[in-house]
Amino acid sequence: MPNNPLVSDRNVEFLLYEVFDVEALCHLNAYEEHSRETFDLVLQNARKFAREVLFPTYKPMDEAPAQMVGGGIKVHPAMREVYPHLVDQGMVAATRPHEVGGQQLPHMVATVCALYGMAANLSAVSYLGLTAGAAHLIEAFGNEALKAEMMTRMYSGEWTGTMALTEPQAGSSLTDVKTRATPTERGHYLLRGNKVFISGGDHDLTENIVHLTLARIDEAPPGIKGVSLFAVPKKRLEGGKLVPNDVHCAGAFHKMGWRGIPSIALNLGENDDCQGWLVGEPHRGISYMFQMMNEARLMVGMQGIATASAAYHESLEYARTRPQGRPLTSKNPTTPQVPIIEHADVRRMLLRQKAIVEGALALGVQTARYADLAAHGATPDARRRAFLLLDMMTPIVKSFAAERGFESNALAVQIHGGYGYTSEYLPEAWLRDQKLNSLHEGTTCMHSMDLLGRKVVADQGGALRMLGEEIAAATARAASAGVDAGWGAALDRAVGTVGEVTMHLAGLGVAGQVEEMMCHSMDYLDLVSTVVVSWQWILQAAVAKEKLAESPSHASSDLYEGKICAAEYWIKTELPRVEQLAHLCRSGEGSYDRMNAAWF
Ligand SMILES: Cc1cc2nc3c(=O)[nH]c(=O)nc-3n(C[C@H](O)[C@H](O)[C@H](O)COP(=O)(O)OP(=O)(O)OC[C@H]3O[C@@H](n4cnc5c(N)ncnc54)[C@H](O)[C@@H]3O)c2cc1C
Incomplete structure (x- = not known):
């Protein structure tokens, strides 16, 4: 659909500049050469390239996959055409230092630039995403000969x-x-x-x-x-x-x-x-891989968000233009049909997509901020704190974006009705793409075990305590901005529940009851993810309220009102699930554990 922006530019600006203040990073030595002007320039290039060059290649490449010919793989001709331009975008080494040919861009900006490309043509940008990860491994752990021979050629896109x-x-x-x-x-x-x-x-x-x-x-x-x-x-x-x-x-x-x-x-x-x-x-291969995995997994999270975002914007455009049926109150069949966005259930599906996509994107940008501070924070304490939060947040971003992104992609098909089930329309292709994100770079189950078995118990629960502090700061800000006091109170209670459940499960682990501890690791991941995304929604609602208080007829008042409404939706419909998930985790309900393989 030509009107599909793939990613909302205004939402990206809201997150980068109004919620997470990316410009503050320019006070750190590593980023002192940057400013809002340089950030806006790279964002503008990334958007234009994604929409005008990459997106038109998506459908042809989906329809005609790369083929094995004579012992080697031949890619789609469009891929060969686009590859040099992809390299010219400079995104392979975007976050790397100048010494290795990088732009030393903050992860917050580079990650969002990558998001545009991923939303336009996920496969095309993956050649370079994988190259960046592989070159970074050599940069971090390889000797000078490997760096000179291989890393440099990879960062330049030659290999x-x-x-x-x-x-x-x-x-x-x-x-x-x-x-x-x-x-x-x-x-x-x-x-x-x-x-x-x-x-x-x-x-x-x-x-x-x-x-x-x-x-x-x-x-x-x-x-x-x-x-x-x-x-x-x-x-x-x-x-x-x-x-x-x-x-x-x-x-x-x-x-x-x-x-x-x-x-x-x-x-x-x-x-x-x-x-x-x-x-x-x-x-030490696995430990090297693990050290690099936060980066790779944050990128898989962005892949999930990008795929859900492209489909959300497609369904939004469709819902605004597809006439079907009349309002419940209209009895006259001679009146014109209304666009389907006028039907409450279609708005329910769109709001759910918005809450998932923009909640996950806020979490992705927040996590990228931790990546920047973990590498370049002003003090060792700041770097350590950011590293622990980054480490804990990574499996959550990766899994939430993949699992809820899949749900959001399915809603895009649903909003398109029967047409959504056909390959003439794009939502089915994005739904197929999205499924991979819960499988590669570790399945969701592996991430749930990583979160519960390693991340939240590391450093005697240090990361979880810090997360609690970050969320408390957001609920306090929301209270003074005038966000409904009940929302913050519900989130504060949910944080307490996460703490209690974690203590209980960690206690089982200490007592050697590892199977009981891990039995509901997927519910635990769901529980923590729901709380963490609620935090992101409270934070966005707080900023929106502050902006509206500055000027009620603000030019962006639609964006801010939409943020507050989506926050309310998430807090009222998703956050209450926390109690049921906590109950499951504590109860040790073990029917599937007891279910004998022969009984299926
Ligand atoms: C399209 C695609 C691209 C890929 N790209 C790459 C790549 O570039 N490089 C690369 O190295 N790999 C790549 N992979 C591989 C990918 O990382 C693996 O498929 C993934 O790690 C899962 O491994 P598996 O397929 O062997 O599944 P399995 O490990 O057999 O898992 C099957 C199921 O069992 C579950 N399971 C397995 N073990 C446990 C356990 N201990 N406890 C509970 N549940 C468990 C899993 O969660 C899953 O649901 C790619 C895969 C695909 C499909």
Whole structure:
């Protein structure tokens, strides 16, 4: 639909400048060269590029996925055309320092710029998203030779990169990675193994691809502490020339979504000639990956938000223009039909989409702010606090955006009626795309266990205490801005409930009753996510109230009134679920745990 903006510019400005004050970051040394002018410039470029260049390529690429031809993958012609322009946007190294060719942009701004591209064509921007993650691993842990040979070429977009973790027997359980790495006297290792689902694992966009690969060095200890990280190029440099490195594409998966980027099976070392270079120290591969995962998972969260946002705006336009039926009170069939947005149930679905999309986006920007402060905060204490909050918030952003984003994408199909079920309209494609976000970079269940088993109990519950302080500051601000006192009180009570439930479950863990502790980890994730998104809605309502108090006939009064209404919707319809979820977590209700595999 030509009128679909994909992402609301005014909402982005509201979040960046009015709620989270991104300009305050310019007082930090790392960002002192930036100002609102530079932020607005990159945002403007990102929007224009997303809408005018990337979005028109989305449907053709969804309809004709990349193909395996003669042992290699051929991407869609539109992808080849758009790739150099994507690189020119400079987003691969946007947040990285100038020394490595980056723009040293705050994550808050870079993440929102990425959001526009993802909403326009998720697969297309993923080639570079993966490259950024892989290059950052080399920047953080690789030696100077790897940086000079591989990282620089990846940050410039000359080569791309992948994350080659998954194997047929090692998906959620990376402990079971089997790919072998045998040391040689020449310093490199010889790799042998099979990887699956490697996104961007082969293509004809660039002359080389570097796979950041998990493998086990011969004689390494079993388990997670025996897994190392290697840089394995598709072609290696010998005498200044690129020669094949015994890395083979064994086939592409036929996927329900994300069709513009191939996910392939990758065979390493079929001819015992696949050379890889160790990144960092032996046996520390998983810990390196974990250190980088906050970044990758925040980006998966943004993918979920972007996909839900594109569909929300599509359904909003549709609801404003599709005439069907008449008001309940109209008895006269000769009167014109009304646009479906006039029907209360359609507005219910749109408001739910808005509450999910804008609640999740606020949380994404908040989390990106923690990423900025964790890296560049003014004091060690500020950095530590931001790091703990970032670490705890990441599985929540990732999972909330994926799970509720899927619900929001389904509502977009529903609002389109029967047309939504056809491929002539876009919502079904975005629904297919969205499903991946609850699977890759760790399934939602893995994140629920990470949140409950590691994040909230780390540092003796330090992050959870800090979260409580942040939420209390928001409810106090809302109270003085004149937001309905009942909303803040309900949120404060819910924070208390999270604390009690966490203590109870942590106690089970300490007593060695780990299965009982984890039995309702998904409900626990839902509980904490609901509270955290309520916090974001109270905060947005507080700012909206403040702005309206400054000037009741404000030019943006529609935006502010909409924020207050969406906050009310979320607080009144979602927050009450907290009690039921808390009850489930405390009760240890165990029917599915008891359900014998033979009884199904
Ligand atoms: C399109 C696509 C792109 C991908 N891109 C990449 C990529 O670029 N690089 C890469 O390395 N990987 C990639 N992956 C792989 C992805 O990360 C894995 O699919 C994911 O980690 C899940 O692993 P699995 O598919 O083996 O599922 P499994 O691990 O077999 O899980 C199946 C189900 O069992 C559940 N489960 C598993 N273990 C447990 C447990 N201990 N407790 C409770 N429940 C459990 C899971 O939650 C899930 O519901 C991609 C996957 C897809 C589909």
